[in-house]
Amino acid sequence: MKTLIKNIVWQGQPKEILIEDGRIQAIEAAGTTTEAVQVIDGQGHTAIPGLVDVHAHFREPGLTYKETISTGSEAAAQGGFTTVLTMPNVKPVIDNPAALKAQIELNQKEGHVKIDQIGALSLNLTDTQTTDIAEMVKAGAVAFSNDGHGVQNARTMLQAMKAVAKAKSTITAHIEDDDLVNHGVMNAGPSAEALGLPGMTGLSESTQLARDLVMVKATGCHYHVAHVSTKESVELVRLAKSQGLPVTAEVTPHHLFLDDSMIITDNPMMKMNPPLRSREDRLALIAGLLDGTIDMIATDHAPHAAEEKEGSMLDCAFGIVGLETAFALVYTHFVASGLVDLDTMLNWMNREPIEEFALQGAGQMRVGDPADIALVDLDHAYNIDPATFASKGKNTPFAGQKVYGQVMTTLVDGKVVYQKEEK
Structure with missing residues (x-):
């Protein structure tokens, strides 16, 4: 036809x-x-090539009161996304080949756009035992992540890196040291102090990233940094790339366009993980995106039921939605403002995701695609x-x-x- x-x-x-x-x-x-x-x-x-998001949560199975594959992929289509990579932190966790195959079939049945599935890095996302990386690659996993949880055990991460490198796949890492989070609900700093809310230091991100990059050098694993948020993390990624390490990184629109100085009330809509950092961090993220240290923009689309995002930041859920707003926010702030051209933006939201994650089914709007x-x-x-x-x-x-x-x-x-x- x-x-x-x-x-x-x-x-x-x-x-x-x-x-x-x-x-x-x-x-x-x-x-x-x-x-x-x-x-x-x-x-x-x-006309633009369909956007590609390498980081989204569709919540099915197990959490369908928040989102379903159908509603999540409809949101993707409404936002101009034609390929989405979904995280494995559903219930049950996608941490074995059988669960992965079942999820891929469900994605294909219910999805309105192309959905590639990321598998869990370790059992139940928090166990010290790694998943069967080789078999999950064979079953169709496009990458591996414990998103929502930092890998606390260094030996677990080292074993996972070795297996992922051997399988020629990718780790997309949620970097977070639980010992340094200290029950924080927003970035540690003047805004948290003014509001009387517990703060989360940026060290919880950057120290684990530093640990992992040393192991990347030892293993040669392709390591992708999810939702980078601090200036120290940008510096670490920049250093790793200068050494030729196989490291890539993503940043979200909310970390590019919001910072903790904008949190002037106890507002549940401003609670996400990693948290909105300082203005200095935000400007470092923009600089890192512009100079190529950060490779792409991802949404970290994290839908919640209305009652989960009410009340105080002390007890509401982390996360915001992003699929329906990402293109417009980036275009408005970066392209319409004259900072970059549309082609550069599309590099961040189409070409780089496709190339770095070796996505065979996604189009780049070329003849034959x-x-x-x-x-x-x-x-x-x-x-x-x-x-x-x-x-x-x-x-x-x-x-x-x-x-x-x-x-x-x-x-x-x-x-x-x-x-x-x-x-």
Whole structure:
């Protein structure tokens, strides 16, 4: 079947895209193609490659009151994401080949976008015994993580690195030393002191990262730093890369655009892990992204039920949603402001994730690629409204913010999976 997307802008020029059998057959000047079974009018919007998120939580099985694969992947499509890597901290934990195979089948059955599955690094995420890395790679694990928990035992991490290196896979590491967290609910500093809330020192992140990077040098394991948040961590990643170590890193939009100086009340929507750090940390993250120390932007989409994000930061859940807001936030703050161009942004949110995680099924909007495409309105502002989210989670501190870059249409393998409703 042939589909023509007409009346779109691509790389600043009026173009049209011809799709056949789910793949891009041609990207040509407007008015070139005359033959198509289906025509999609892009209404002058900008075409971009479908975004790729290497860090999301869809909560199914076991926690479906927070999110399901269906609602999470609908949120992804609404945000322009066509490929998402989901974490293994569901119930039961995806820590064996049988559970992994069952999860992959469930992802394929319920998902509206492409979902690649990350497997657990150690049993039940917290055990000192590593999972069967080799067999889980064979079963389809795209990477390994204990996300939500730092690996406290150095020997466990060393064993995992050796196995992951041998399997030619990737560790995506949640770095957190429990002994240094000290029951913190936000970044340790003046804001925490002013609010009378327990603080979490950045050392809880950077000290474990330093430990792990020494072992990366010894094992050659591809090590990906999840949700980097401190200036010390940026410096450590920069040093590791200067030494030629196989290290990559991600940063979230909330750590790029929010910091603890903005927490002026005990606000549950501002509680996430790692916490919002200082303004100095935030600027270091931006600098690290701009100079290539940090490779990509990931959402750490973490939906919760409304009652879990109420009351005080002392006892509410960690985490915010991000799939439906990421593109617009990054575009508004970085591209519309003139800091970088759109192509640079797409490098962070499409090409780097695909290349670093060796994702074979994700498209980069080249002729012959899978037709994973989003059409976005870059010209008209809108306000972020959680009531419009497809995600079950409405927990975002960005509610009400004026942004540009609304996703209008998303296609996966040439099939429309999201179309913004006309008002």
